[in-house]
Amino acid sequence: MEKLIAVLLLVSAAGAHAASFPFILNYVLRIDCGLTGKTTEHYNNLTWFPDSFFIDPGKTKQITSSPNVSQIMTTLRYFPHGEDMNCYRLQLTNTQKYIFRAGFYYGNYDGKSQPPVFDLFLGGQLWETVNSSAAEGPVFQELVYAPRNDNISVCLMGRKEYGSATPFISSLEATYLDDETDSDHSVYRMMRNGTAYHLVARLNFGGHDQVIEPWSGMADVCEERLNRYWTPQPMAGYTDLTFAATSCSGTAYDNRPPNAVINTAISPTNASQSIYVPVNFPTTTPQSAYIVLYFYQNSIIDGPPENLNATRNMDVYIDGVMRRNVKLEGFRSGEVVTLYPVLVQGTMNVTISPANGTVLPPLLNGMEVYYATELAEEASTSNGVFKISCSVIMVGVCHLIVSVFLGLI
Template identity: 30%
Template sequence: MAAAQGCPVVSLGVPAFFFIAAMAQCAVVVLVHGQSQEGFISIDCGIAAGTSYVEADNNITYESDMDYIDTGVNHMILSPSDWPKRYHTLRSFPEGIRNCYKLRPVSSDKKYLVRAGFHYGNYDDKNSTPVFDLYIGVNLWRTLGKDPFIEEIITVVPTDYDSLFVCLVNTGQGTPFISVLELRPIPDSMYLLANKSQSLVLTENRRYYGAIPILRYPRDPYDRIWFNSGVSGVYSLNTTENVKIGTLMDEFQVPSSVLSTAIRTYNTSYHLPLSIKVVNARAGDTIYVLMHFAELELLMSNETRQMNIYQGEGDGSGRLLFANYTPPYLEADARVANATLQGGEDATYNLSIYASASSTRPPMINALESYMFRPMAVLVTHHGERILSPPNRREAQQSPI
């Protein structure tokens, strides 16, 4: 499917809200009316109590936050015309150090994707974006200080809980605020490294290599947001065939519409460089990278696509992660890499995909996700007591960068 005429070219490194604003203008998402939103919590923070509406760009029903929090002040941003409706308002928290949304109903021991959106929009006419902390329960999720921005975490609800708390904490650098808060249930069989001991924090936009600037619900039933990654100097691949997903080995359930497009180099002499920026990282954090593949070209009997995937470069300075990898034809597959960050606040994780010596076809990739592990070391009981969570029993193999 081609992008609508006049839609902007999407590139990584630009805050996600600019893409969302572009979507409101381009109207390139095909909506499937009537698809279930069961279990979704979609909150437009700051709209009038008791109101709700269906958002034009994603067909999702958003409601006011009156049932989830009883503190804070509602505001309109100053120039909302270019933004989807859910970013026209926000709730700020000028009083108190810690203000928390109580998201419910949720199910104990179940896995959820939680997404928070922030668009300052100079609502207070101070022209100064505040810096504050975002928590999931009592665990630090991320320090915020950019405008606009989306934060996302995959987490498991503690045992015996029927609520999930998202908290904004004042650190003395401006008044915390929030524009949008979303919760989506996902199966326990997905993202197995998200468990009671640790959550997965999305490091940057999910990338896919298709024609639509943004792909999300209903094309992705779990409402993950996939951003078109504009890459120069590569050849685009696509298929009208359905890419098979949902096999026993597929814990990521990437939609067929994401995997039906890809990029490759023009020939085997060139490689695909992949660079992932990690903002507000702490030395010792672990990055978890998911590379998604599906072969889209029907190769002849004398053709092969074999790839060597490196951490760093494939010129001898990098570390070989996967040798002679061949993606399956029209079937979802993934390769996972991880490393311990040593760069402190901001770090870059580099991968390179090369054609192997015996490959007749150039390297390719369909989509990419990257996360940081966030230990859920402390939980809160119903009585406000703090307890230590059990140790993580599944350790990812690590290498420093």
Template identity: 30%
Template sequence: MVEKSASSIVSISKKKVTWSGMGWFKHFILAFLGGFALIHLVHAQDQTGFISIDCGLTANSSYKEATTGLNYISDATFIETGESKKISTEFKGSYQQQVWSLRSFPQGIRNCYRINITQGTKYLIRATFLYGNYDGQSKLPQFDLHLGPNLWDTVIIKNVSIGVFKELIHVPSLNNLQVCLVNTDLGTPFISAIELRPLNSNAYVTQSGSLALLARTDDGSVTNISYRYGDDVYDRFWQPDNYYKGIVTSHTIDSQGNEYQPPSVVMSSAAIPEKDSSTLTFNWKAENATSEYYIYMHFAEVVDLKANQSRSFNITVNGKFFYGPFVPDYLSTVTVYSPSALMIAKNYEVSIFKTENSTLPPILNAVEIYSVRDFPYSETDQQDLDAITKIKSSYGVKRNWQGDPCVPQAYSWEGLNCSYDDYNPPRIISLNLSSSGLTGEITVDISNLQMLQYLDLSNNSLTGSVPDFLSQLQYLRVINLERNQLTGSVPTKLIEKSKNGSLSLRGLAVYIENFNIQY
């Protein structure tokens, strides 16, 4: 890669060019799902690493979606709450099968899916919502969508028959992902599908934060067809944009050496201005005063130029020279993108205009625009999360324990207290399962809550002896085991800690005659 100019933050290689910029598309239609009937029918490709969840599908069910060949499974193993519903039959004909059913959440403030993934992998995460008057009430809800403990976006359903999707490029820090629906008292939350697609780790690199999709368009489209998996190896949605005149080639566009790999069928058409001397322009308004954006523009020459023809152009952002002169490669994709977020502005305008020596107008084949999502809350420590999840499963805890146990604090699990600081993940320091209908022995999973200070298992039906591992929890200061059915011996170290005042043992006096206490 040859450095072009340090001051302009531009570098160039055979297959990609990088630059700085971002915003909202003027002609982009977010209601992509309404165009499912026009999606290109393709042959199935490799789906390695794909996770395709049909929310509300009957448990233990799966199917291959007819138009894409994608393999969908039921959400039953990923969620413990909610109700399975079906959209009204009048809406099914225009939509792919994964949105025919949905899961609604009339109970609880926060309801979460827990999905095991590969830690550190860059994923495209897509959540889809089609109301379809599933409840027969024609009441359009609004609710929040969280990724783990952090707000991802607000879902606003504006039409019974038009779907909404939210898409995020994100690198999970844990080995599981939690997608949560949060009730904000503006209607019952629901979700139709969750899809995860592993991406090239060298693509969509940000200086910080994750990327939320604003627009992804097939510019100069002459077919008015939307494309996704089969054509796109990463199953990105490409929306046709025919605002400008289009030119097209029947030849294959090579994107194999390009880290973003936009589909050949998308790259085979390009937008050009009506007049050769005109400029290609697109613009958008910032979501708010602090919004930051990344942009990815994909170019390929689709005309086999004659000796007396040339095409070169410059790019400006908000009237300032950004990059050029640029000459697109014939039948080969070059991606111009921002290695850092564009300078913050209220409005953005990108202009592409031909150079003085160019005989042909500028082109644009495809573009992607993303806004930065900073997720300030760290997830609960992985070991603590695994431990409390196993405790929940072992005892069949009936409380609405959904999402991250500790964060955000407003939704922390009932019976838990956590420690918080600016440098480390939250840790569980208190566990209160009093009067929770617990049976069996005291689970060894508690031993993995290594920062635990307070443990209350009182008023249950626990049996067996007090386990020795409790004495290994060095920060434990209070244990309450009152009103259980414990028998056997009490570990010596627990007795010693009780005698020296470093540990309060509550409830053991009730069983003192049954315990074989060794000093």
């Protein structure tokens, strides 16, 4: 019995170090940058790992907590040698699509009241120039990307033109987007490998002030399961619609929109009017846009009554050019429209107009907009991930020891 206890303790100790292995929880790696003194941290039923498993340089700092800032954003890692390339090395288990998200909350951690501007890199290519004063709260950068190999770096570096400011980072996430190749409903099916798709907007219409957050429990299978955040988008002059809840309706459509998104929508007051949604891109230079529009209807529980036996016929325009026709017929009907590539510049105007012969006014439930950039291939290397691989091997060996001890094999 004492031998068994010793072996189990060995497994437990190895398992603590194996926390750096990315995909042990729902295909999501969550890193709390600057977290010290703990193996893992639990916040909203989600597990976060300390970043010491993934990077060596830099110093850590704790920020005074704020009621409007999540616990995860109150620690950070900063890099005094700002002009160096300071890199997190992530070991992935697949080279399919991932959502990469980096969070930054300055919080005047250095007492200088000078939020820095610095560059963020993915796979050796510029991801974004981070302006940490762009918002009063945390700033997030997010993109969808299919790496060419299973080791990828996320790096930070100061810029001379901005005074070689000290880069910092508060959180880092990588979420594997399982394509389910045996399914008719894939995830971002038109996104190409080797191309990075930078998030511009992910909007929930008709949902008032509710931010749709990633699901945090197995019982929430009908909600957001791909670690996305949907921002509420109030639209003055339109009617908010709320549809009757049904069991996991979103899983029947591409990109698996959560029920909380497709069960709300906006609509004009009559069938002859259109919906207009402007989207501002970060630069005025021409961009190749990836646009996803979500349409869904069911029996209305909040909003003007409609005869859903009639056809809702809509035309989708981007900057005045007709791109797609959408028809919704009957209860529990929907469609996901993906448009790519669409050349846009500055502000893009999305218009959903009534098509000829429609009885019901147009509607819009949700929208995602990205712009595309090409990333060069990053060489595969084990640099910086030895602790990860070694820990995983240790866990496997320990489990084998236990199995042998118990006579299971």
